Amino acid sequence: MIPPNSLVFLIDDDASVRKGVSRLLRSAGYKSEAFESASDFLKREQHVGPACMIVDVRMPGIDGMDLQEALIQHRRQEQLVFITGHGDISMCAHAMKAGAVDFLSKPFRDDELLQCVERALLRSAEERQRTAERNNARELLNLLTPREFEVMQLVITGMLNKQIAGELGTAEKTVKVHRGRAMQKLRVTSVAELVRLVEKAGITLAEGHKTKV
Amino acid sequence: MNWVTVIWSMGSGACLTLALIHFVVWWKDRTARTNLVFSVMAIAVAAFAALELAMMRAQTPEQFGIAVRWLHVPVWVIVVSLVIFVRLYLNAGRRWLAWAVVGVRTLSLILNFILSPNINYREITALRHVSFFGESVSVVARGAPNPWMLVAQLSLLLLVIFVVDATIAVWRRGDRRQALMVGGSILLFTMAGAVEGITITWGFISMPLTASLFYQGLVVVMACELSFDLLRAAALARQLQASEASMGESEERFRIVANAAPVLIWMAGVDKLCTFFNKPWLEFTGRSMEQEMGNGWADGVHPSDLQRCLRIYTEAFDARQSFVMQYRLRRHDGEYRWISDQGVARYDTHENFAGYIGSCVDVTELINKDAELRESEERMRLAADAVNLGIWEWDLDKDEIWATNSRRALLGWPTSGKVGFEDFISCVHPDDRNRIQEAIDDAINKHKDYDSEYRLVLPDGVVRWMATRGSLHLNANGRPTRLLGVTIDITARKQAELETKQQRDELGHLSRVAAMGELAASIAHELNQPLAGITSNASAGQRFIDRGDVDLRELHDLLGDIVSDGRRAGDVIRGLQSMVKKAAPNRQQVNLNELVTNVARMVNPNAVLQSCNVETLLDPNLPAIEADPIQLQQVLLNLVINAFDAMSDTLAPNRKVVIATERNGHGTIRTSVRDYGTGIPEETRERLFEQFFTTKAKGLGMGLAIVRSIVESHGGTIAAENADDGVGARFHFILPVNGGPPE
Numbered sequence: 001m002i003p004p005n006s007l008v009f010l011i012d013d014d015a016s017v018r019k020g021v022s023r024l025l026r027s028a029g030y031k032s033e034a035f036e037s038a039s040d041f042l043k044r045e046q047h048v049g050p051a052c053m054i055v056d057v058r059m060p061g062i063d064g065m066d067l068q069e070a071l072i073q074h075r076r077q078e079q080l081v082f083i084t085g086h087g088d089i090s091m092c093a094h095a096m097k098a099g100a101v102d103f104l105s106k107p108f109r110d111d112e113l114l115q116c117v118e119r120a121l122l123r124s125a126e127e128r129q130r131t132a133e134r135n136n137a138r139e140l141l142n143l144l145t146p147r148e149f150e151v152m153q154l155v156i157t158g159m160l161n162k163q164i165a166g167e168l169g170t171a172e173k174t175v176k177v178h179r180g181r182a183m184q185k186l187r188v189t190s191v192a193e194l195v196r197l198v199e200k201a202g203i204t205l206a207e208g209h210k211t212k213v
Numbered sequence: 214m215n216w217v218t219v220i221w222s223m224g225s226g227a228c229l230t231l232a233l234i235h236f237v238v239w240w241k242d243r244t245a246r247t248n249l250v251f252s253v254m255a256i257a258v259a260a261f262a263a264l265e266l267a268m269m270r271a272q273t274p275e276q277f278g279i280a281v282r283w284l285h286v287p288v289w290v291i292v293v294s295l296v297i298f299v300r301l302y303l304n305a306g307r308r309w310l311a312w313a314v315v316g317v318r319t320l321s322l323i324l325n326f327i328l329s330p331n332i333n334y335r336e337i338t339a340l341r342h343v344s345f346f347g348e349s350v351s352v353v354a355r356g357a358p359n360p361w362m363l364v365a366q367l368s369l370l371l372l373v374i375f376v377v378d379a380t381i382a383v384w385r386r387g388d389r390r391q392a393l394m395v396g397g398s399i400l401l402f403t404m405a406g407a408v409e410g411i412t413i414t415w416g417f418i419s420m421p422l423t424a425s426l427f428y429q430g431l432v433v434v435m436a437c438e439l440s441f442d443l444l445r446a447a448a449l450a451r452q453l454q455a456s457e458a459s460m461g462e463s464e465e466r467f468r469i470v471a472n473a474a475p476v477l478i479w480m481a482g483v484d485k486l487c488t489f490f491n492k493p494w495l496e497f498t499g500r501s502m503e504q505e506m507g508n509g510w511a512d513g514v515h516p517s518d519l520q521r522c523l524r525i526y527t528e529a530f531d532a533r534q535s536f537v538m539q540y541r542l543r544r545h546d547g548e549y550r551w552i553s554d555q556g557v558a559r560y561d562t563h564e565n566f567a568g569y570i571g572s573c574v575d576v577t578e579l580i581n582k583d584a585e586l587r588e589s590e591e592r593m594r595l596a597a598d599a600v601n602l603g604i605w606e607w608d609l610d611k612d613e614i615w616a617t618n619s620r621r622a623l624l625g626w627p628t629s630g631k632v633g634f635e636d637f638i639s640c641v642h643p644d645d646r647n648r649i650q651e652a653i654d655d656a657i658n659k660h661k662d663y664d665s666e667y668r669l670v671l672p673d674g675v676v677r678w679m680a681t682r683g684s685l686h687l688n689a690n691g692r693p694t695r696l697l698g699v700t701i702d703i704t705a706r707k708q709a710e711l712e713t714k715q716q717r718d719e720l721g722h723l724s725r726v727a728a729m730g731e732l733a734a735s736i737a738h739e740l741n742q743p744l745a746g747i748t749s750n751a752s753a754g755q756r757f758i759d760r761g762d763v764d765l766r767e768l769h770d771l772l773g774d775i776v777s778d779g780r781r782a783g784d785v786i787r788g789l790q791s792m793v794k795k796a797a798p799n800r801q802q803v804n805l806n807e808l809v810t811n812v813a814r815m816v817n818p819n820a821v822l823q824s825c826n827v828e829t830l831l832d833p834n835l836p837a838i839e840a841d842p843i844q845l846q847q848v849l850l851n852l853v854i855n856a857f858d859a860m861s862d863t864l865a866p867n868r869k870v871v872i873a874t875e876r877n878g879h880g881t882i883r884t885s886v887r888d889y890g891t892g893i894p895e896e897t898r899e900r901l902f903e904q905f906f907t908t909k910a911k912g913l914g915m916g917l918a919i920v921r922s923i924v925e926s927h928g929g930t931i932a933a934e935n936a937d938d939g940v941g942a943r944f945h946f947i948l949p950v951n952g953g954p955p956e
Contacts, residue, residue: 014742014745014746016742016743016745016746016747016774016777016778016781017742017745017746017749019746019750019774020745020746020747020748020749020750020753020774020778021745021749023749023750023753023754023767023771024749024750024752024753024756026753027752027753027754027755027756027757027760028756057821058817058821083745085737085738085741085742085745091821105741106741106742106744106745107741107744107745107747107748107749108745108748109748109752110748110749110752110753110755110756113749
């Protein structure tokens, strides 16, 4: 299964490898683009769909590992498959820890590479999905006023309105109003739903409030 | 009073006056004997005149006779005076004639006083009075002339001959005025007097004797002469004074010049004692003129030089010869300095020896340098002989070769005598002659150094290998005039080279195999790239076919790529084989930069494995060199792999190998491999390039030894050092552009 709008990038300084692998990808129905060096690739604008990158480890200029680091730093969602002329365990381990999909030795079996590509594209698609949800949740959370956000933070810890009012030094009635407005803005109907939304947004709650419980 | 008395008295008086003047002159200057003689003569002339007057006044024949007799006394004085005057004043006249005149005259004077009444008359019997200048004077009226009178006449004749002879001599000498004035007047007036006396005495005419007038004329002429002399003397004295003044001035000038001269100047008088030292001398010795005067200067001469110095000075002085001597002279600071002293005799304006003048210069530096030069020449000769080094020089203009004695002996040349280029080239092995000739021509035409190796065939037929280096010397116009150089016997080295060559080839093979083992990772990478291409293409082809969507053109390209990848893999394999097989060295034009780039690529996989960066720093303007590319590749591979090994303890981010090429000047290229490892321990550095020396657990100890043998077979050198910044080591080898000696 090929996720829609997916694209495979191939970065290798060896022309034979570029030609062969490009053909292989095409024969398997993938769209691909090949680059001679990492810097050529970085000049291209970011692809807006699931993306997989097949990267040679050792290249003149920016090598594969450097490229991986650069992509992580820029929070890019391209998933990397490393290929190398010689298997090196330490480098392989390093690459995998940093989130590479796989690390293949040349010459590799065709299905081995294609499976890696498929896995990478799926992972890329998932990653994109996750990111979209998180961004959505964050946008909703941004609609809250600071007071509503404060109240909401305490609600998800399981406090009752009365407890929250005590915590914030205000009337229970006021808390109730804030809580209702926040729920409405976030388009949730239950506390359980509220908790899931905050989790999706990936926001960790302020420690201070917990300790005051 | 009457005229006769007046004239005769005045004449006498004038004579006496002149006599007095000249007597005073003589009195003041006793050397003026001429003046004394003149003075005496003038007195005699005065007496003569007085006696003449007495004759004229005589009343009786007796009185007359006595007067005549006494008249002969002043005549004798006049004659003798004249003779002496001529001798003294004219510095002429024959001595015997002079004596003859004086002798005969004296004889006549004696006869005069023996005979009665005198030599002129036998007897005077009567006088008579005649009128003379309005006065009545006595003359002989009757008397018999005395034949003895001829003696007196003879003396006058002799006087005339003497004076004529002297006058001619003076005339011939060139003093014509003197001859005419003095000689002429003496002749004229004496002859006139004599003729008058004879004619009167013999009674041819009757008149009183007036000869004193002639003699007075003579006195006047002579007085004039002497006066001229006095005037001349005065003029001379003035000139002398003037010239003395100018001499004083020139002496002053001399002193100024002497004091300004950059040399030390001394002067000595005829007595060998020094009379003058110029300022530089006095400043040099730091002593005063008074201290140095005479023999004072000798105090400053080094005691061990003094005797020799004085001997040379004295001997040269006595022989009036120039001299040059060296001695040590104490300087004002107490240091003895070597002085070169040159003395010459000096003469005054009259060419009279006036002493010596000398000039000295400080030659200490020269003498030291000279000694140093001799010493260093000697040292060099000894050193050259010790290492069997021949030193030679070829004068291009004269075609003359100078060579050390040992070299001449080796070539069988005589120890002395001219040797030219032909003599040399005939000693060179026939196969090498053209090459040598070309190398020398090249050096001369292109103004560069001469450097070559050749074989000499010695007189006993033995062939020896020589290495020679010469440098060209140009004259001021930039034209080559001399070729100067050294030659060393390298036969032993050549033989050793030959023997080690096979050994080295053998080892080279082993090392290539070893290097291949170490390069397994590289080889794998080189093969894996095309293999990855092949498998990918082939798989793609299969998939296209399986999908049933076969674009034939696509398939064609695909298969074409597979074929070229296959070839590429084949090339890699062949390259490996060439490394492994025992190939004969193959010299060709090699671009070191390309070679370095290739090696850098080859070792890249190893570098990746060891987390090491390989950088190259290439000089873009590198000339191609003549070398065996595979051998050089081996050298570089060895060095780079060693560099990797040296960095096993280095932190990964710091691991780096830098391969650099650069022109090294002198037609050589320097290639260096630098690592950032532990560096070379001092104790192993010296043994680094030895065979079987290794610091690696699994090492054979062959790598660097082979590397060195390869570099040296290319005429190059290799060395290792720790990097300047203290991190890691740098191996560098230097190769000549024109290739090493042919194998």
